[in-house]
Amino acid sequence: MSDAPTSPRFSAATSTRLLDHAQLDTLCADYDGFLLDLWGVVMDGAEAFPGALAWLARRYAEGRPVWFLSNSSSSVVEMSAGLERLGVRREWFAGITTSGQLTIDALLQVPEYQRGGIYLAGVGLAQQTWPGEIRERFVDDIARAALIVGVGSFPQEELEQRFAPLRGATDLPFLCANPDRVVVSGGRTVYGAGMLAELFSEEGGQVSWYGKPDPAAFRVAQRQLEARGARHILFVGDSLVTDVPGALAARIDTLWLGATGIHREALGAEFNGALDEERVRSLLHGYPIRPHFAAPGLV
16 A cells, blocks of 8 residues: 555546545645535544535635545435534535435435335434335334335344345335444444345345445436536545445545444444555455545544
8 A cells, every 4th residue: 555645537446545634635625526425435424524514624724625425314404404413514515315315315306106005124213304205115024014214323223123024925025225234323332224235135135225336326426516616536444344345336535434333343443534555455356346545534
């Protein structure tokens, strides 16, 4: 790994440049728009990260637009309100794309998804804010459902309990409104609805994924930044499973954060603390992709 940040015209990375906090602004100066994951980058669901707030404020002052891309199953309206409650000021970001909103749009626009009961697999508190014409279709009994929607996150010990009703329903379409398998929420590592969707697929069911790592989700957000004048975009994420593969598939330069998200424990790092180069190299060796850049976290 080399230490000097550069801003190449996109090409697949064969090695990762490890940066420290002091080098981040130098790297960011090479980009005119930023696409950010939320959990593990900006916040953990319970509180926003001070370094990320400072970083967002600087990008806003520079006039460089930021767009959030999250696998949250919340609607855009609810996600925006939640961020403001955590201290992420509305003027600091141009907008948000969420897995929940992409799923809402599919339920309202795709003809085969517009009829019948909807069984929520996962924890659906955020779905209280979904449009009424969708909420009125929610059913508690999967036998009355025409389709399944995977939402939210839940404690790891609840996996079997939450998957049990799905075992006999693999003939139903499963729309996954949170493709994350694992997420850090409020300092705890929990399962996302993506874990249920993965098991459902392994049982022979058909899953439609809305969000990362599907490059289509990245392109939706990328077009929003381009409409605001951005031509050289950097994606920032914490997951080597959903964030980095999706950004690379969408041909977007990628900064991976190792010490604020789901891989921090594997790296043995303090929160937003320095990364050990050998541990980073060892962890990346287990994945088929390489982010262009790696850093502890935003400051």
